[in-house]
Amino acid sequence: MNKRLLRLRAGAAHLAIGLAVVSFPAHAQDVAAQNEPEAIVVTGSRIAQPEIDSVSPIQVVGQEAIENSGVTNIQELLLENPVFGTPALSRTNSAFLTSGTGAATVDLRDLGSDRTLVLIDGRRVVAGLPGSSTVDLNVIPTQFVERVDILTGGASSLYGSDAVAGVVNFIYKKNFEGLIAEGQYGITERGDDAQYRGSVTFGGNFADDRGNIMVHMGYTKQEGLLSRQRANTFYDDADKWAYFTGDPADFGTSVTPYFSSFAPQGSFLAGGRTFTFDANNALKEGFSTNGPNGDGVGADGFNRQYYRTIAVPVERYLFAARGNYQVTDAINFFAEGTYANTSSSRQIEPSAIGSDDIFKSSGGLVPIETRVNGAIMLNPYVPAAIAAAATDEDGDGLRDISFSKRLSDLGPRDGSTSRDYYRFVAGLEGDVFDKFHWDVSYVYGRTSETQQSNGQPNILNFANALSAVQDLGDVNNNGLTTDVICASAEARAQGCVPINIFGFNSISPEAAKYIAAEQSYSTRITQQVVSANLSGTLFDLPAGGLGVAIGAEYRKESSRENWDALTNAGLNAGNALPDTRGSFDVKEIYGEINVPILADTPFFHDLSLRAAGRISDYSTVGTVYTYNVGAEWSPIRDIKFRGGYARSVRAPNVGELFTGASQTFPSGLVDPCAGIGLTGGGAIGDNCRAAAGVLANIQQNGVFTVNQADRQGISGYDSGNPNLKEEKSDSYTVGVAINPRSINALRNLTLTVDYYNISIKDAIVAPPRQFILDQCYGQGEQSFCDLVDRRPSQTAINSSGSLEYVDAPLFNGGKLKVEGLDVAVAYNTALSAFGADGRLSGRIAYTRVFDGYVVSVPGADKDPFAGEVGNSKDRFTANLGYGVDDFSINFTGTYIGKAYEDDQLLAAYDLDPHAIKIGSEFYLDTQARFKPTEKVEIYFGVDNLLDNKAPRLLSGTSFNTTGTDTAADVYDVFGRRLYTGVQFKF
Template sequence: MVADLSRIRDWINMKKFTSLKATVAPVALGLAMLSTPAYAQDQEEAAEEDQGLIVVTGSRIASPTVTSSAPLQILDDVAIDDAGVTNVQELLLENPAFGTPALSRTNSAFLTSGTGVATVDLRDLGSARTLVLINGRRVIGGVAGTPNVDLNIIPTQFLQQVDVLTGGASSLYGSDAVAGVVNFVYKRDFEGIEANGQIGQTEQGDDLRYQANLTVGTNVADGRGNIMVHFGYSNEEGVLSRERANTFTDDFDGFRVTGNVEDFGDSRGPFFSSGSPQGRFDVNGTPTTADDFTFDPVTGAIRQGFFTNGPAGDGVNADGFNRQFFRTIAVPVERYLFATAGTYEVTDNINVFFEGTYSKTKSSRIIEPFFLSSGDIFPANGGRVPLETDVNGTLIVNPLVPQEVVDASQDVDGDGLRDYGFIRRIVEFGPRQGSTTRDVYRFVVGLDGTLFDDKFTWDISYNYGSNTENQFSSGQINVLNARNALAAIPDANDVDGDGDTTEAICADAEARAQGCVPLNFFGAGSISPGALAYANGESSFQVDQTQQVISANISGSLFDLPGGAAGIAAGVEYRRENSITELDALTNAGLNAGNAIPDRRGNFNVIEGYVEVKLPILSDQPFFELLEVGGAVRVADYSTAGTVVSYNGQVTWQPIDDIRLRGTYSRSVRAPNIGELFSGLSETFPSGLTDPCAGIGPTGGGTAGDVCRRDAGVNANIAANGTFTLTQPDIQGIGGFNGGNPNLFEETADSYTIGAVINPRSIDALRNLTITVDYYNIEVEDVIAAPPRAFTLDQCYNQDNPTFCQLIIRRQQGDAQNSAGSIEFINATQINGAVLKTDGIDVTATYRTNLDALGIEDASVSARIAYTHVFNNDFAPSTTAPFDPSAGEIGTAEDKFTANLNFEKGPLRWNWTGTFISKSFEDDQFCQAFGLDAECISVPAEFYLDTQINYAVSDEFEFYFGVNNLLDNDAPNILSGTSFNVTGTDTAADVYDVFGRSYYTGVRMRF
């Protein structure tokens, strides 16, 4: 810890911090004249009036204050309204404590599942390590087999506040709270009617967004009860890549073309795909394209050779296929939301309560038509299509194959039949499209009350959540049917009885009886409607997840200490999670030209109990206005991971009224989720791998040689060839399976925060100023991850690590294609072995005051700035591997801040928000792969400015108008061929704004 504190001191004195101040200070000062509080208040600034006993995020102990020993930020309903967001994710991501989201509208178009999902990720440690709660209780996951909550289910306008607790909190809330907690708090005891409608779109006229919301609340039974109901609808129509000039055409990064770092971000195009609709046909198995056949894209005539080149020096294919025309920048999302909550006082000391949420989310995706190869249809025999069919001892040539191809074709695969290979964009099948509907139900019922003259509060509740997802996709091909349809012969005997003896029919009589129609891949538009209907392979994806939680809690004070009443909280919880994922039969078998993916079923249950104490040792003493210590411990017994323990310790010292020092230490845990435990083995075909045994002889070779010779197949190969020898099919024939591991155990994280809260109340002019500074440090061990395959090879053969060697499967005997000892599979199942660590510093400053001193009556201004500097954010696939640093890279900027200010005068409220992302770098491994320094390429800093003006015509009616990205900043060019490119967007769309300047307007009515 001393070393860490020293690092902070050294960092503050560094020249780059001086430079940063020179950049940030004028911007912050300008925003102090011009900006809005995205976070309306920190917990230090909460209202001071008596609120009775409450429970604040970060502690289970009921208290009359909302102070917290751990860093806690509170976003209130006014700040949410002032942001004009459709999904609360948009607002949370402005906070520099949040990292790049795993899922959002702008990075999920290419996913087979998860399209349109919105998640959050504190500290860039992964969404699975951020616990999301509603009213302090768990929420069903929105992604199959994971606890990751889809924020589309959160009714933004029904929120009273959002609490963001940074730092480990597993001892209080259970598994997953490694990086922190985001707690969405619904409105309470609301009376009246509140409605709003909003519409907006970008300056370019796309991504139309509109929403309508209605909240109704009333007291019942003479004030003994209250019931609230909320209805919401929103629609974000999305943006296609072809709707923007900069993303209309396939391009490629200039650095990847020239090797000059100065060309990074320079668009080189058109850089069209070689998978064209007219197809490319290989007749002799050679890697060159000069002897391949294709069709002229203009005349349709067959020709030998491939595409003509594009602009000089670009090395692109001008006759290829423009994939960008079919890609997506932001997927559309439509939401229907219903939320309700209520309480009823049964007796003076007992209340019954309930809350419920229903969300229906619809999303869709579109990407380019499938790029099909003959290897997808005929994976055996070198992926070649037989040109001839043996009919009663006679070889009959497929009549759909052009004569030029027939004349040039050879028997490449050695089966006695001439063959050909092809690659082709199957545009006749249409673009690959998917439509997804998610239905989430969640309800909570329970009792709460007080005991012993209100010294203790208690509650007991049942929480049920259900998430069902139905996804249907098109644009794939049925491999079995395509295989039959590519084996065509002339209908010389008129077997179909239509009188035409020149047409082609499927060679297999059984296939013909099932509707087989021959496929003609030669030339664009050559596939007939009948063949298309026969070979089409639609797919489906269904998810059914449930969560049940029964919990009971009690909190109160046991006795008095010199500093006040000693607080205690305790509770027990039982939770059961279940997840089922089912795919169509073709996908299960890998027969839609994709990899085989099995269904998944899994469940677990856990019973856990916790105790928390808070001990105010001293108060109202010289140099000890407050000295308080506390801690918590939780023991959980999982049906899968066994017994796990988490705990924390906290200390708060307030030497004077104006300064409060705080520190926390936490041991947090994350138990493996259903996907990590029970995912079946899904097939994949990795590329770019080198067998470490290549060239190994009977002796020598160091560690790699010793490990290689332990394998009987390798020894047989060496005996036959003198050294271990591989053929091209051996090199290209490496497969693998990804999957879960039922033997996983929990991740453990040690984290601590050290901070100060400065509120100079003794200085009248500054009594409304609050400054917080917190250093955080989190290290996660036994991280659950699938190791990269290249790393697996290195660990096995260079480090002789048996854990990784067991993931490598070699062929023990050779066959017609592959050699003995060649690698058949390198599997990548989940294991507990990686390490994650991050540390940094958070600084916030808030200030609010009236403007009477300036002669402006009935006016006030409030300002806030939140800044985060990341020292480290590192990942290592094992404890013996070097760390891969990501701090400072794109998506994990070293410096981020959000500055806000709100001006109010009478019915007018005007607010501004500025968000800064510092200069960021390409991935260090990307640079080093080209022999360059780790920080060889950078993109400049970005600053986004938003504003909204509200005017209350009356107490009942208010209208507002807002502009996002007021400066109309373009996202930096992060193009295809680079590490952080999001396909279809020409940038890191999950980091930078891809919409440009956009406008919205709306009205609010309250009665």
């Protein structure tokens, strides 16, 4: 019944030696050995056959490993496996993002989350992030999962686009009968980030066992952790070299505490003189607000860490149901439905604003005087000393100042996010001639997100509120002529409230309300998939059955995201963010074949060849082809050699294709035309002089001249590109799997060693703007010159021909490569052979990364990431478990090898790539379980038993996660954590 459903028989001969990480239940092999093999399908092949496994390496995380982990979100367990890289999104790295807060993603081989395909029972899952294919693992009910198959290596020919780095396939429980209820509570040793989990799963058969239905309801809550709750993150620790020039030996030394010079009392520049307020709110000239130098009187700068977040809170509600019904002896109906609601919130420090954020066109000059009926009136809020120092700096006859201020009166910047996920599956399956299995299914998925954020200012209202005068004529008709009003009658009609920016707590609640800009964001992602598959044995050959699988699939995906109008226009002190919407569809056919060549002959216990191919027709990139070939050779039953090659693709997603222009203000760009004269300069000189504005500048100044304002005034737009093509990858794997079943004491030992090599070309990247300029003027590449706009010759002489916009749309120009070795060992045995009671099991999975690098654009140097923080070359996870009668205990160790700072950052300061080293870390977790009765099990666990402290990474370095003083997405930021739970089974 329902043979198409993915299964794993622990005793299946070939399958067992293909596993790297699996928890074997006691006596599972003995029981399985007594049964006849049945047709199964495992991740990595679509052929339903007895005893078939994938040529590509597969690791399996079993139900026992899931239960022993005590995790609230399955992402936490998967990240212990060394084949996974640093997650793009997690609770500990999403507080500062404009979207995606609290999402949980995975990333095989550190090649990007969009290059890891996530499946449920072999079928696609709708994305959790708009514009992408990245799945949010918050939608996976951990207690509903039977096991997780992790296929590493390209698999697009079997599963379609996005399986460039591999596949993570969540296999749900099936045909479940009974009831399981569970509750768990956990908290850190320091009494924070409390976590709660509760679930009920029940199921049973009906209609004389022709049908089965199973239902799961779950709830989890993680309370979160603020930076101020921990002593080591109460203050920001900054890297001195990131803010100062000097001796490179100072790199990595810290400024502690590092306070922001954007202070709540404000800092003001008038007539070349600086003013601020001391702790008593008294105006002082030249008084330090305690910026990067860490000195100043009484530490009057602002402690941003007080408001920052180490881990965002996440709350989830999950409901899942699945069932099947045997309509006839040959046809089975199956259905599945899942709903998940994930809510999260974030908090960071109050907004820091400078007058150049409000008055960009005037270079940040704020007039403190206003013309009213021909008279010039001073803003009454301006202190006398500042007014006396101010001068007319732009020639309009009004005195100006500039300022910076922390908007503490608006409160912290915070936001709440709610995501709703729906997924429905329905289909039919059956057998034909007892040789083939078929299935037809329809999948519908939808993710919706709403987000509300506060703490940002409305720039237009702020500008109106800064233009304030005394109401001498009582224009507001309140009977007073001493109060302060907005100068603009139009602004007053729209509710303008004048604002006082001078000093602590200077902004009135009414003014704060007037300038506050609530930010809203909403998304909707939909996915529809119709697929049909047929697999089985075509006919028998001398060495076994010729296995085949064919199928077809149609998929349509759409995504949209909408920001509020102020965010669209960049009028809330941030860059403009565009709305994005788009869709695509794809029609696909695939085929797979497994050809047994030799069997049960000397030196060829088994020899078989495998191949698969897929043709995909996208509405966006056209027709693409993917394929793989592989071979397996077992000289004897206990040893299998395997190897394979795969060509995979990743089609561009909605965001990469259709994202609108988002303005940015790059820094550090060097204009190739600087210093070019009327003659000379080679190709660069000729290309520069071809621009009218540049030529006019040269004619006026002798050589092309730019000033500081020109350099700071460069803008540009990042955007998608509807002309993108697919990424292509080539992956090679060679390995051996050993299961010495002929030796009784070692029959439950498995050892796998696999070499992998994955390279990606035509990777979708945004070209660095300096590269764009160099290619345009140095190489004359017109496609890059089209991305550059210069100011016309009619502008002010020194700005004539200066760079105004350098745009950077996505294009197919990058390369990625990763190469390494996976070694995995698993063993379990009854201790009775050694004269003891109980059963002992152990497993270890180790990964050594030989090489890993990115080439950002054609012709650029390799940027290695292997060995840097988050990409340690050596990683392993190991598990040791012991069980006897009604008691069991389990230990899990996770090792992260030494790592280094980003070589590109170090090279910028002429430092050796290994100048800053972060030592290795070993985390130890343990859990004990006890069954006081047959139906009740109690468990206790400790994570980070050794209470390891996360390595210190200073602000300003490459891998620091803001607010945590470490790489919080790599290292444990919580310390020792304890949890306990109870499980009832009926």
